[in-house]
Amino acid sequence: MRQAKRIVVLTGAGISAESGLGTFRDEGGLWAQHRIEDVATPEAFARNPDLVHRFYNARRIQAAEAHPNPAHEALARLQNAFDGDVTLVTQNVDGLHEKAGAQVIHMHGELARALCADCAHRWDAPREMSVGETCPACHAPSARPDIVWFGEMPYHMERIIDAVQSCDLFAAIGTSGQVYPAAGFVEEARVCGADTVELNLRDSDTSHAFTDHIIGPASKTVPAWVD
Numbered sequence: 734m735r736q737a738k739r740i741v742v743l744t745g746a747g748i749s750a751e752s753g754l755g756t757f758r759d760e761g762g763l764w765a766q767h768r769i770e771d772v773a774t775p776e777a778f779a780r781n782p783d784l785v786h787r788f789y790n791a792r793r794i795q796a797a798e799a800h801p802n803p804a805h806e807a808l809a810r811l812q813n814a815f816d817g818d819v820t821l822v823t824q825n826v827d828g829l830h831e832k833a834g835a836q837v838i839h840m841h842g843e844l845a846r847a848l849c850a851d852c853a854h855r856w857d858a859p860r861e862m863s864v865g866e867t868c869p870a871c872h873a874p875s876a877r878p879d880i881v882w883f884g885e886m887p888y889h890m891e892r893i894i895d896a897v898q899s900c901d902l903f904a905a906i907g908t909s910g911q912v913y914p915a916a917g918f919v920e921e922a923r924v925c926g927a928d929t930v931e932l933n934l935r936d937s938d939t940s941h942a943f944t945d946h947i948i949g950p951a952s953k954t955v956p957a958w959v960d
């Protein structure tokens with residue numbers, strides 16, 4: 734980390750596991766309880782908006798009560814103390830990076846936000862959203878969670894790719910490397926000359942693309958890596 738000047742950090746559900754929030758693909762994870770096709774696609778929302786709202790309402794309430802862990806706090810320290818650029822990109826929607834005081838790019842949206850499917854207005858979501866919820870701007874009954882579902886374009890991609898292509902250190906923390914385009918960032922960073930490090934409990938689908946690996950729970954490995 735010493736000689737790096739421009740760092741990009743990508744986080745996934747694993748960084749929030751020790752804050753008590755379930756991951757997707759670990760034992761008993763979210764995708765063991767629900768099929769992606771039933772709760773995390775635009776077609777699922779069109780087919781059964783009540784089920785999708787209930788899936789996200791439960792996670793929104795749990796996330797609102799969760800606290801950042803030492804891994805989130807260490808990344809906020811890195812951002813505030815490092816004498817270079819630190820671009821923090823998260824696939825997570827739980828808001829824990831902000832709670833730790835970090836500036837973060839949410840590429841998959843946020844549980845705390847609602848989106849109007851008609852006029853694209855965004856606002857702070859209520860604790861529980863329900864079918865037919867109206868948009869405060871256009872008043873259409875078309876409120877949905879401000880979440881990027883499968884088949885939808887992730888947010889801030891241009892800004893993220895610029896940062897990935899110009900960084901000299903790319904770190905991925907707590908992600909299985911199974912979801913694109915996020916899983917492709919490491920390759921992009923590598924071909925642009927960055928060093929790459931993966932911090933995870935175990936190997937991921939993209940471990941082969943990283944030059945360094947730090948194995949262990951994020952609440953221990955990330956503070957050690959940062960400090």
Ligand code: BV8
Pocket residue numbers: 744745746747748750751756757758759762773824825826841880881882883884885886887906907908909910911912913914932933934935936937949950951952
């Ligand atoms: C798109 C919503 C195109 C929010 C999510 C190739 C290129 C492009 C697209 C594709 C492609 N191939 C396939 C696709 C389609 C698809 C995709 O990737 N499918 C996969 C399943 C193959 N991608 C998309 O649809 C994306 N959109 O490509 O659009 C487009 C183009 C033009 C115009 C329009 C569209 C959209 C992807 C976003 C989908 N939304 N979530 C929500 O419900 O939360 S993705 C979902 O999985 C989560 O958001 C999460 O971000 C993501 C990845 O999961 P992880 O965060 O990695 O979590 P996971 O449980 O998998 O792993 C946890 C890891 O943590 C593990 O490695 C574990 O070991 C580790 N861990 C656990 N505990 C700890 C730990 N590590 C450290 N410490 C611990 N304590």
